[in-house]
Amino acid sequence: PMRGLAAEAQRVIFKAPAGKLPAYAGMQLPNGTYMLYRISQVKTGTAKGETDPRPKALRAQLAQLYGAEDFNAFLAALRQRYKVKIDKSALAKGANE
The missing domain is CATH 1.20.5 (Single alpha-helices involved in coiled-coils or other helix-helix interfaces)
Known part of the structure; x- marks a missing residue:
């Protein structure tokens, strides 16, 4: 999860195509305004395994x-x-x- 971003915003950003940068993703907020996100860098990572037994x-x-x-x-x-x-x-x- 990305700190400071709502879960819906994170879903929109992660759905954006990462093949050609910069990429853009947007969504309408509950108050009616439109939020546009510019994605300029994508870092790949690996999912960490479950550590809590x-x-x-x-x-x-x-x-x-x-x-x-x-x-x-x-x-x-x-x-x-x-x-x-x-x-x-x-x-x-x-x-x-």
């Missing part, structure tokens, strides 16, 4: 929650369709091993 961690956590929700819905559907009997003695035996 929080969005990736949040996406992973959300995926885990959705997975658990889907699994619980699947189990509920199975229990509704089929008679489920839990053998508590087998559960107790498995816990002691």
Whole structure:
């Protein structure tokens, strides 16, 4: 983002052709005046990767929650369709091993 310029102005400027300079871009402002931008230099750059790990961690956590929700819905559907009997003695035996 370019400091001091509204988002709409930045969109208009970045849409201007950069092949032949100077290039011009313009837009009408909300008050009715027309703003004209002269582009005399274009610098190429590379996009920087995401450095903040929080969005990736949040996406992973959300995926885990959705997975658990889907699994619980699947189990509920199975229990509704089929008679489920839990053998508590087998559960107790498995816990002691």
